[in-house]
Amino acid sequence: MKRAASTSDDHDSKRVKDDAQAAPPPAAQRPVVVWIRSDLRISDNSALTRASRIAVADGNPLVVMFVVSPNEWLEHDMAAIKCRFILHCVSALRDALALLNVSFVTLTAASRRDVPQVVCDAVVRLNANRILWNIEYEIHETQRDKKVTKLLADRQIPSTACHDQCILMPGKARTKEGKVYTVFTPFKKTWITILQKDPSLYKLQPMSAPLPVASPALLETITAISTGLPTTVPQPFEAPSQELIDFADKMYPAGEANARIRLESFVKARIKGYKNDRDSPGKDLTSRLSAYLALGVISPRECLVEALNANNQKFDSGSDGAVTWISELCWRDFYKNILVEYPRVCKNQPFKLETDNVTWTTDPESPLFKAWCTGHTGYPIVDAGMRQLLAEGWMHNRVRMIVASFLTKDLGIDWRLGEKHFMRHLIDGDLASNNGGWQWAASTGTDSQPYFRIFNPTLQSEKFDPAGSYIRKFVPELKGVLGKEIHDPKGKLGLPRIAKLGYVAPIVDHKIASQAFLEAFKRGIGK
Ligand SMILES: Cc1cc2nc3c(=O)[nH]c(=O)nc-3n(C[C@H](O)[C@H](O)[C@H](O)COP(=O)(O)OP(=O)(O)OC[C@H]3O[C@@H](n4cnc5c(N)ncnc54)[C@H](O)[C@@H]3O)c2cc1C
Incomplete structure (x- = not known):
């Protein structure tokens, strides 16, 4: 059977090409379908913009589709609180799309392997003339999309994959010799040069309107195939605690309108001071946009545009705060590039293959790992961080x-256990950034900490939480410790006092533990 063409946006000139000109003549109610995944927004959504242009030109309605796939999500270690946030953002998106004449189909897949068939069946039932989506770069997702493309091509339905997740499409920033950058600073330099040269790469793309209205027959099919959006976290997820739900609902109101309010207020009030404030967990002055960015509730280009607007369109001069924040957006692109170019990082392998023989503790039942997970290590800054993760589904970057350095270099525990624990609890869990952050800390990654640089948790605490306000917030046992003692309760107060406070003694001695790590790491890499 002849295959229908499948295309991939090459991002060469404009991010969203003008398909309308090349579109075939109008056909009766053959909808254009957009499969929404981690791009839960209307504004500046490459696939949606492109699909809307085609729909308007053809006189066909636009249908947006979302697949609820709890077993797949859990298989990928998604946090229950992130699952809940997804459902709320999908619901907000569905309501916003309805105002634009866009119908919404919710499907359900029993497992990851079922997704391609579920999507294909729905597209066929809808009598769609084509489907578009934004690319998810992880390995399973890439394989899934290949299967969907093939299933649909066998039925003469073309599919189009668009680049959307990054500000600059992965693979575009390369060395003069065409090689992949594995070090951040030169990557950033080229990233800035390319974007400065061609601002159309980050120009925000609006949807075309007004869109044709779906016929009663199409609406009937949509109702017949829609399985409905769960209103609570579905099985087999365990429901998050009520405290976490209450916190997340307040901190992360769903939908892109709320994400935009967060972005605008950050840029207005805090971006200027970001360079100085970003390393102070007690002040909590970073943007807190990561949960929205991870689900695509706001576009990274919109974040860049807002930051540039606040900085006279300058990427690398002007306000220190804006320049530093733009740099963080670039880190996000950098780690996505690494994931695309070195897919082994999706397969539990270290980026630096020479570190593969380092011996780590891999037992998830080990008491040391459990103490770390629950925030009972006896190192207050570590315990505060781990408890923030459980209480808020988020942890300050510093x-x-x-905590990542402590797990790997003080406890000698495999970074992959830490990476998994983070994913299972983070509302902003993102494979590329999480893996990048963990491998950086463990010295197994690209552009990572040298293995011999080991954070001293007490000194880090004194430097970045000097008043101890972050620790006091999350470690109530130490609330009454008012001075510098809070950073080193065992050393400064003694064991009997900390036992009386109900706090734990340090589970390892930093000096001895980090020395043991150094020796093990050197043995592993043959030094
Ligand atoms: C061990 C470890 C694990 C991490 N896991 C994740 C994760 O799963 N998901 C995630 O989004 N970030 C992760 N990060 C990066 C960073 O901690 C968070 O992006 C940041 O704390 C989010 O808070 P914010 O939105 O207030 O960030 P801001 O400081 O306001 O930064 C703005 C945006 O830039 C991006 N960004 C900032 N720092 C980084 C970074 N180091 N790497 C990549 N992107 C960055 C994020 O999208 C962030 O929302 C991890 C870092 C480490 C060290």
Whole structure:
């Protein structure tokens, strides 16, 4: 059977090409379908923009589709609180799309392997003339999309995959010799040069309107195939605690309108001071946009545009705060590039293959790992971070670095256990950034900490939480410890006092433990 063409947006000139000009003549109610995944927004959504242009030009309605796939999500270690946030953002998106004449189909898949057939069956039932989606770069997702493309091609239905997740499409920033950058600073330099040269790469793309209205027959089919959106976290997820739900509902109101409010207020009030404030977990002055960015509730290009607007369109001069924040957006692109170019990082392998022989503790039942997970290590800054993760589904970046260093270099525990624990609890869990952060801390990754640089958790605490306000917030046992003692309760107060406070003694001695790590790491890499 002849295959229908499948295309992939090459991002060469414009991110969204003008398909309308090349579109075939109008056909009766053959909808254009957009399969929404981690791009839960209307504005500046490459696939949606492109599909809307085709739909308007053809006089066909636009249908947006979402697949609820709890077993697949759990297989990928998604946190229950992130699952809940997804469902709320999908619901907000469905309501917003309805105002634009866009119908919404919710499907359900029993497992990851079922997704391609579920999607294909729905597209066929809808009598769609084509389907578009934004690319998810992880391995399973890439394989899934290949299967969907093939199933649909066998039925003469073309599919189009668009680049959307990054500000600059992965693979575009390369060395003069065409090689992949594995070090951040030169990557950033080229990233900035390319974007400065061609601002159309980050120009925000609006949807075309007004869109044709779906016929009663199409609406009937949509109702018949829609399985409905769960209103609570579905099985087999365990429901998050009520405290976590209450916190997340307040901190992360669903939908892109709320994400935009967060972005605008950050840029207005805090971006200027970001360079100085971003390393102070007690102040909590970063943007808190990561949960929205991870689900695509806001576009990274919109974040960049807002930051540039606040900085006279400058990427690398002007306000220190804006420049530093733009750099963080670039880190996000950098780690996605690494994932695309080195897919082994999706398969539990270290980026630096020479570190593969380092021996780590891999037992998830080990008491040391459990103490770390629950925030009972006896190192207050580590315990505060781990408890923030459980209480909020989020942890401040500086503290993520400290707890990751502690797990790997003080406890000698495999970074993959830490990576998994983070994914299972983070509302902003993102494979590329999480893996990048963990491998950076464990010295197995690209552009990572040198293995001999080991954070001293007490010094980190004194430097980045000098007043101890972050620790006091999350470690109530130490609330009454008012001075510098809070950073080193065992050393400064003694064991009997901390026992009386109900706090734990340190589970390892930092000096001895980090020395043991150094020796093990050197043995592993043959030094
Ligand atoms: C061990 C470890 C694990 C991490 N896991 C994740 C994760 O699963 N998901 C995630 O989004 N980030 C992760 N990060 C990166 C970073 O900690 C978070 O992006 C940041 O704390 C989110 O808070 P914010 O939105 O207030 O960030 P801001 O400081 O306001 O930064 C703005 C945006 O830039 C991006 N960004 C910032 N720092 C980084 C970074 N180091 N790497 C990649 N992107 C960055 C994020 O999208 C963030 O929302 C991890 C870092 C470490 C060290």
